[in-house]
Amino acid sequence: MFGLKLQSAVLVAASVLALVILVAPWPGPVASPGEREVRVRARQYAYTPGVQRVAQGDRVTLVLEAEDVTHGLYLDGYDIDLVAVPGRAGRATFVADRPGRFRLRCSKVCGTLHPFMLGELVVAPNSPFWRAMGLALLAAVATVAFLWAGRRDPAGRTSA
Numbered sequence: 001m002f003g004l005k006l007q008s009a010v011l012v013a014a015s016v017l018a019l020v021i022l023v024a025p026w027p028g029p030v031a032s033p034g035e036r037e038v039r040v041r042a043r044q045y046a047y048t049p050g051v052q053r054v055a056q057g058d059r060v061t062l063v064l065e066a067e068d069v070t071h072g073l074y075l076d077g078y079d080i081d082l083v084a085v086p087g088r089a090g091r092a093t094f095v096a097d098r099p100g101r102f103r104l105r106c107s108k109v110c111g112t113l114h115p116f117m118l119g120e121l122v123v124a125p126n127s128p129f130w131r132a133m134g135l136a137l138l139a140a141v142a143t144v145a146f147l148w149a150g151r152r153d154p155a156g157r158t159s160a
Contacts, residue, residue, distance in 0.1 A: 006149035014142035018135060037061045040104065040119065042071035042084065044111050047104055047119035056099045056125050064090040072107030075121060081107050096123045 036058045041048045042065065054060050064073045066084040073082045073090070077098065082090035104119035 007146055010142060010145045010149050014138060014145075017138055017142075035059050035061075037063060038121070039063045039065065040073060041065050041067055042073065042106070042110075042117075043067040044069065045106075045113035045117045047073070047106075047117065049119075051120045051122060052104075053122045053124060054096050056096055056123050058096045059093065060096050061091060061093045069110050070108050071110050071117075073119075074105045074107040075102055076105065077102040083108060096121075099123050099125045 034055070036054050038052045038054065038060055040052065040063065062073070062075065062080065062082065064071065064082040064084040066086050066089075068086065070083065070085045073084075074080070077100070078094055080092045080094060082092055084090040100123055102121045102123065104121060106114055106117035110117065
């Protein structure tokens, strides 16, 4: 009975730690940054795709292509302003060094619904590898603790 309670406590503690590893901001080292080309097509009155995702530290080349009329793209937080006309793309390269959500706004009046032409660049912390390593280590330690707790009797002696 005592071993069962101890095993339950180990399971609860491991579950809580697993949630912390998955959800908490990760201060650990970051994987090597990569090169990303992000293509955004502009057409009255939308960007396609509407949401772009990159990893923090990536060197991003943002390419704006206009399909119908002259369009602009201003990236909040990075002070990047591109202009594209049909047949000639605008491009800019920058390092995505700040995690968060950054709005893409059309910076050239392109028609009546121009103010509603928005998109988003999501810069995510680059930590999936380290989270997986933390979960693997936690699983190993929790397994050993769970098996050890199952071998204990109320007097504190190990069973055969």
